[in-house]
Amino acid sequence: MASGHVADIGLRFDPLDPEQTDHRYALWADAREHHPVFYRPKSDVWFVTRYQDVEAVLKDVHSFSKCDDFAPAQPWPEEVQRVLDHGYSWDYFLSNNDPPIHTPLKRVVSKAISRRQTTAIAERVQDIASELIDDFVQDGIAELGEQLAWPFPALVALEIVGFPREDMDLLKRWGDEWVLLFSDAPVETEVMVRAAEQFVAFQNYVLEHLRDRERNPRDDLLSHLIRELHDAPDIDLPLEDIVNIPINVMTAGHVTGTLLLLEEISELLRHPELMSEVRRNPEKIPALVEEALRFEPPVHGTFVRAIADVEVAGVRIPKNASVLLSYGSANHDPGQFRCPEAFDVYRTDVKHHLGFGKGTHFCPGAPLARLEQRVALELLLERCPNLRAVDDRPAERMQHFWLRGYQALWVQWDVGDAPGQ
Numbered sequence: 022m023a024s025g026h027v028a029d030i031g032l033r034f035d036p037l038d039p040e041q042t043d044h045r046y047a048l049w050a051d052a053r054e055h056h057p058v059f060y061r062p063k064s065d066v067w068f069v070t071r072y073q074d075v076e077a078v079l080k081d082v083h084s085f086s087k088c089d090d091f092a093p094a095q096p097w098p099e100e101v102q103r104v105l106d107h108g109y110s111w112d113y114f115l116s117n118n119d120p121p122i123h124t125p126l127k128r129v130v131s132k133a134i135s136r137r138q139t140t141a142i143a144e145r146v147q148d149i150a151s152e153l154i155d156d157f158v159q160d161g162i163a164e165l166g167e168q169l170a171w172p173f174p175a176l177v178a179l180e181i182v183g184f185p186r187e188d189m190d191l192l193k194r195w196g197d198e199w200v201l202l203f204s205d206a207p208v209e210t211e212v213m214v215r216a217a218e219q220f221v222a223f224q225n226y227v228l229e230h231l232r233d234r235e236r237n238p239r240d241d242l243l244s245h246l247i248r249e250l251h252d253a254p255d256i257d258l259p260l261e262d263i264v265n266i267p268i269n270v271m272t273a274g275h276v277t278g279t280l281l282l283l284e285e286i287s288e289l290l291r292h293p294e295l296m297s298e299v300r301r302n303p304e305k306i307p308a309l310v311e312e313a314l315r316f317e318p319p320v321h322g323t324f325v326r327a328i329a330d331v332e333v334a335g336v337r338i339p340k341n342a343s344v345l346l347s348y349g350s351a352n353h354d355p356g357q358f359r360c361p362e363a364f365d366v367y368r369t370d371v372k373h374h375l376g377f378g379k380g381t382h383f384c385p386g387a388p389l390a391r392l393e394q395r396v397a398l399e400l401l402l403e404r405c406p407n408l409r410a411v412d413d414r415p416a417e418r419m420q421h422f423w424l425r426g427y428q429a430l431w432v433q434w435d436v437g438d439a440p441g442q
């Protein structure tokens with residue numbers, strides 16, 4: 022709980038207000054200048070908005086912990102907790118752990134989706150994107166969220182983890198239900214109970230696949246986890262304790278890619294001169310991806326828990342407080358980035374962006390994510406000439422506490438005169 026005066030911005034700020042979502046960076050600029058650390062009583066969360074403070078908190082392992090990262094926005098009703106108690110331990114997620122437990126889990130997951138593996142699957146990534154584009158390229162119009170940006174990273178993640186492609190819709194439903202469990206908006210208990218049941222079903226599904234891989238190992242993340250965390254002499258976690266790791270990889274490695282791809286495309290639609298330049302010089306695409314990660318990071322912030330009374334930017338944060346480190350705001354901090362409000366694929370300071378986080382929890386899927394984004398953009402620009410927005414279907418942003426991106430993005434293009442059409 023906050024003590025003393027609550028700054029006006031903490032009372033005004035509402036991540037679920039569509040108008041504020043559209044003008045989020047003006048609000049962050051105001052916060053950075055006047056209240057770089059502010060408290061929002063409605064959600065009982067402290068926000069940290071300046072780059073150097075976000076970085077300092079990420080490094081301060083004595084005052085902050087990720088262990089409670091999955092704390093619900095409101096405490097779960099008893100009925101929900103009862104359902105979740107029928108599932109398996111939450112102790113071995115990567116995202117809500119600190120060293121020393123986090124260290125071997127991270128090493129194993131990073132190895133499984135490492136650069137070498139990523140190079141090995143580059144061809145598959147290309148094929149998956151190509152097949153999805155084949156399905157709509159002759160139509161001249163598409164909703165890119167549903168037709169490309171959503172299924173593409175999902176199919177890649179399914180292959181890497183080792184789940185069958187046919188289960189994509191099932192996994193989408195489970196992913197959506199999972200988000201409901203942590204919603205900041207009011208959710209009826211009945212709906213939450215169903216979400217909890219679905220989550221337990223997801224855990225049981227993963228356990229079944231782990232048991233299968235124990236008998237029939239393959240070259241996938243599930244088999245790798247068994248080898249390194251279950252069968253290894255120094256770590257022998259029961260399979261039940263491993264179930265949340267593939268869930269963590271699927272949820273962390275999927276919607277993030279969807280949102281980033283839609284941001285990149287919408288930036289290109291807004292800047293036709295940039296679109297022409299990137300078409301002429303596809304080698305600029307990696308720079309575009311990095312700048313999109315800075316300019317509109319899909320993971321707009323991350324939660325940490327204060328484990329001691331601590332001062333950040335002169336503001337006292339009490340022990341046990343929930344703290345949201347705003348990657349979105351930090352990425353627009355003029356103290357760190359030159360002309361931060363300009364989308365500039367030539368900027369030289371982009372490598373400091375927090376689009377993949379920083380430090381202990383830095384995204385282990387970053388090389389794979391960069392590959393996916395490059396491949397999808399290259400193919401889309403090559404196969405969909407004169408790509409443009411659909412005037413009567415403007416893109417709308419979703420409202421979310423810590424994710425940022427579009428719900429849908431309609432585009433059209435000329436059919437008939439591009440290679441591969």
Ligand code: HEM
Binds near residue numbers: 385
């Ligand atoms: C454009 C796509 C992606 C973006 C923007 C992204 C972003 C991030 C960010 C910001 C974090 C750190 C969160 C924090 O600081 O608490 C993170 C962690 C993570 N990401 Fe990604 N990610 C992407 C793709 C992927 C992919 C493709 C995978 C795997 C297939 C993946 C797996 C993970 C995992 C397992 C973590 C947790 C790491 C830990 O807690 O140590 N991500 N991601």
